[in-house]
Amino acid sequence: MQNVVIIGAGQGGLQAAMSLRQEGFEGAITLIGAEKGLPYQRPPLSKAYLKTGDADALSLRPASFFEKKQITLVDGTHVEAIDRAARRVMAGDRSFDYDHLILATGTRNLRPPIPGAEQALDLRTLDDALRLRNALDRPMRCAVIGGGFIGLEFAAVARALGHEVTLAEAAPRLMARAVSPETSERFLALHRDMGSDIHLGDPVCAVRADGITLKSGTEIQADLVLMAAGVVPNSELAASAGLAVDNGVVVDTRMLTEDPAISALGDCAVFPDPVTGRAVRLESVQAATDHARLIAKRLVKQVDDPYGAVPWFWSDQADCKLQIAGLAAEGDDTILRPDGAVFRFAGDRLSAVETVNDAKTHMQTRKRLAQGPVARAALEAAEFDMAQV
Amino acid sequence: MVKVTYVAADGTRTTVDAAPGSNVMQTALDNDVDGIVGECGGAMMCATCHCYVDDDWTEKTGERHDGEDDMLDCAADEVKETSRLSCQIKLTEDMDGLIVHLPEEQA
Numbered sequence: 001m002q003n004v005v006i007i008g009a010g011q012g013g014l015q016a017a018m019s020l021r022q023e024g025f026e027g028a029i030t031l032i033g034a035e036k037g038l039p040y041q042r043p044p045l046s047k048a049y050l051k052t053g054d055a056d057a058l059s060l061r062p063a064s065f066f067e068k069k070q071i072t073l074v075d076g077t078h079v080e081a082i083d084r085a086a087r088r089v090m091a092g093d094r095s096f097d098y099d100h101l102i103l104a105t106g107t108r109n110l111r112p113p114i115p116g117a118e119q120a121l122d123l124r125t126l127d128d129a130l131r132l133r134n135a136l137d138r139p140m141r142c143a144v145i146g147g148g149f150i151g152l153e154f155a156a157v158a159r160a161l162g163h164e165v166t167l168a169e170a171a172p173r174l175m176a177r178a179v180s181p182e183t184s185e186r187f188l189a190l191h192r193d194m195g196s197d198i199h200l201g202d203p204v205c206a207v208r209a210d211g212i213t214l215k216s217g218t219e220i221q222a223d224l225v226l227m228a229a230g231v232v233p234n235s236e237l238a239a240s241a242g243l244a245v246d247n248g249v250v251v252d253t254r255m256l257t258e259d260p261a262i263s264a265l266g267d268c269a270v271f272p273d274p275v276t277g278r279a280v281r282l283e284s285v286q287a288a289t290d291h292a293r294l295i296a297k298r299l300v301k302q303v304d305d306p307y308g309a310v311p312w313f314w315s316d317q318a319d320c321k322l323q324i325a326g327l328a329a330e331g332d333d334t335i336l337r338p339d340g341a342v343f344r345f346a347g348d349r350l351s352a353v354e355t356v357n358d359a360k361t362h363m364q365t366r367k368r369l370a371q372g373p374v375a376r377a378a379l380e381a382a383e384f385d386m387a388q389v
Numbered sequence: 390m391v392k393v394t395y396v397a398a399d400g401t402r403t404t405v406d407a408a409p410g411s412n413v414m415q416t417a418l419d420n421d422v423d424g425i426v427g428e429c430g431g432a433m434m435c436a437t438c439h440c441y442v443d444d445d446w447t448e449k450t451g452e453r454h455d456g457e458d459d460m461l462d463c464a465a466d467e468v469k470e471t472s473r474l475s476c477q478i479k480l481t482e483d484m485d486g487l488i489v490h491l492p493e494e495q496a
Contacts, residue, residue, distance in 0.1 A: 041430040057415060058430075065421050289428055293496075314434050323434070359433070359459035367463060 001099040001299065002027040005089055007079050007237070008104030009033025011041060012266030012288030014060055016102050017071045019296030029071045030096050032089070035125060036076040038063060043285060045129040046153040047316045051161070053133050055126065082241040084259055100299055103238055103249055103257075103264040104292075107231035107283065114145075116207035120227035123150055135224050139163060143212045143222035145204045147174040149315045151228030152187065155196050156317040165196040166220045168212065170203035170229075178313065179324065180334040180342045183354045190320055233268040233281060246270060248281040253306035255295050263298075265291035273327060274308040275373070276346070280327065286312050310369045312362075319357075325365035326352030337384045350374040353386070361386055391485040395422045396443075398493040409482050413475035413489060414438040424491035431476035433457065436464040437495040438475040443488035447471055450478050450487070466492030 004020060006013045009031050017029050033039065040058040049058060066073050074091075081090045082101065089096050109122045121135070122128045132154075136142075140163045144151045147169030155165045173184035174191075191198055199214060206213040211222040233248040243257050244250040248270035255263050255271060266288030273280045290309040297303040313324040328344040328351040335343045341361050342354040350373070353365040364386035368374060374389050382388035390406040393416055397403070405420040417425040417438075426437035433456055442450050453461075454477045461468050475489065 043432065044430060047432075056419075059415075059419060062419055062421060068421060285429065312434070314429075314432060316432070321433075357456075359456040360462075363459050363463045 001025075003030070003097055003099050004028070004102065004299070005030045005032065005096045005098040005100075006102040006104055007032050007089065008106055008234075008266075008268070009035070009039045009073065009075065010104060010106050010266065010288070011039065011060065011285055012106070012292050013102070013104035014039040015289040015292035016104060016265060016295055018061075018069070019293045020300060021069045021071070023296050023300035025296070025300045027099075029069075030074060030098075031071055032074045032077050032079055032091065032096070034076070034078050035127075037126075038066075038073070038075070040126060041285075042124070045126065046123055046150050047157070049129055050133060050136075050154065050157040053130075055130075058126065079237060082237060082262075084241055084262070087261060099261065101262045102292075102295060103262065103268060104266050104288070105234035105237060105249075105268045107233050107267045109227060110230045110232050111227065112204075112229050114204055114207055116209075117227065119207050119209065120145065120225040122227055123154055124231075132224075132226070136161060136163060140224050141211075141222045142166070143168070143220050143225045144228055145207075145212065145226065146228035146230065147171070147198070147200070148228060148230060149175065149178065151226065152191065152317050153315060154226055154228065155191060156194065159191075159194045159196055160318065166199070166222065167191070167196055168199045168202055168204050168214055168220070170201070172201040174198070174200070175315075177330070179322070179354055180328070180332075180344055182334055182336050182342050183322070183356075186340070186356065187317060187320070187322070190318060194318060231267070231283065233270075235268055238262075238264070238268075246279070250279070254298055254304060255291050255307055256298075263295045265295060271307060274306065275327070275349075275351075276329075278329075282311055282327075284311065284313050310366050312366055321357050321359075323355050323359065323362040324352055325355075325362050326350065326369050328352035335384070341384070343379065343384060345376050348376045350376065350379060391480055391482060391487070393480070393484075394486075394488045395424065395440075396488060396490045397424050398491055407480050409480050409484075411480055413440065413473075413478040413480065413487070415476070416480065417475065424495070425475060426495045427476060428496070433460055433474065433477065435496075436460045436462075436474060439464040439466060439468075439492050439495060440473055440475040440478075441469055441471045441490040441492070442473055442478070443490060444471065446484070446487050446489075449484050453477070464492070465494040465496055
């Protein structure tokens, strides 16, 4: 194997390049990114960056790193096609040959088919975040479409900066895809206490020049509308190359597509959940970087271990750090510990623990789940002390 | 500017100039210092920027922050009394000359 090409220069793509070198790969590594400039961290864009505007703090590695590690970064470049027979990717008038290709194409913001949606701003790239920051230079009325992590993180920052915030979520509760009803309630109270006006179960049906209109008929006046209605995986490239795509690029337990010369990682990859076998696609730094390490080990050291990392997620909203260890499915049972930690169960098995400002329980759970499943009965006997199971 | 010296597990020393206000993790990444990963970007969600503050400097760098202990529990290498998450050490003028030692493993 001489040439590895990585499409997507986000945190996962970069990690793949770094891990390949760490494992001792001496061939050529080409990292192709659609955005201009060096790879950067996205999580702070809706958190610290919105407050401070400090783009330097987003930097993952300096330009000198790429030289030193002989990683060729091709930025500002859209890959248009993969020729699997020739093992080549095409981007404009350039082409790149590969022995192995890693798809790290990530996601893009979902633009629901709402009239006027094109007037709404996004929060996904550094350019988006810069635009938002510039728009928030005077008191604004902000309308946020979507009550997931990004919409709520933005709402918390905007309120703290003194802007008016109205948020509309189509589902009956906040962060419904990611957390238990109990945690949704807790964060609803947090945002309402901060003075945000939250509308649940009321989808946005129009974006106007002066605000948004909800399905119930409620009209919300706003100077700025943020679209935070979720993302869609960038899997078109894989699909047009004939690879299986189903809510993302389908890979096996080794993060390998049906083509043994193509792997996929991170937000764009659909892989079998190591615990349940269910096909999942995770949107997190942790999954992207752990996928990358696994792929690098397989390519360089021929280690064929299945992917088995414990998923974890976090969100900062005002002074609340929400941490999730594990992966629950909608409808999993919930037990609320008196201190507020939320334990979720798929039948008899602990699926996830949600905590707020409780790093200890979070880390105990991550460590414990890495060792194997935890039974509900054992936890009950230990009075939900993760250190005792 | 303040000088920070990173001593790798194999003894290699790297001294870099850093801006007060930055932190020891970001300074390492910006200067290509191997041995610090900083996967979560300083959000205190991982323990991949673990370092040992040199004995002569522990007073200046101060106590661990809230939650730092819990994250350090999951560090890949041995946790000592001088262990810190380097993302939580914010550089000030009086840390000029700071020395931190890096563990063999971060993840």
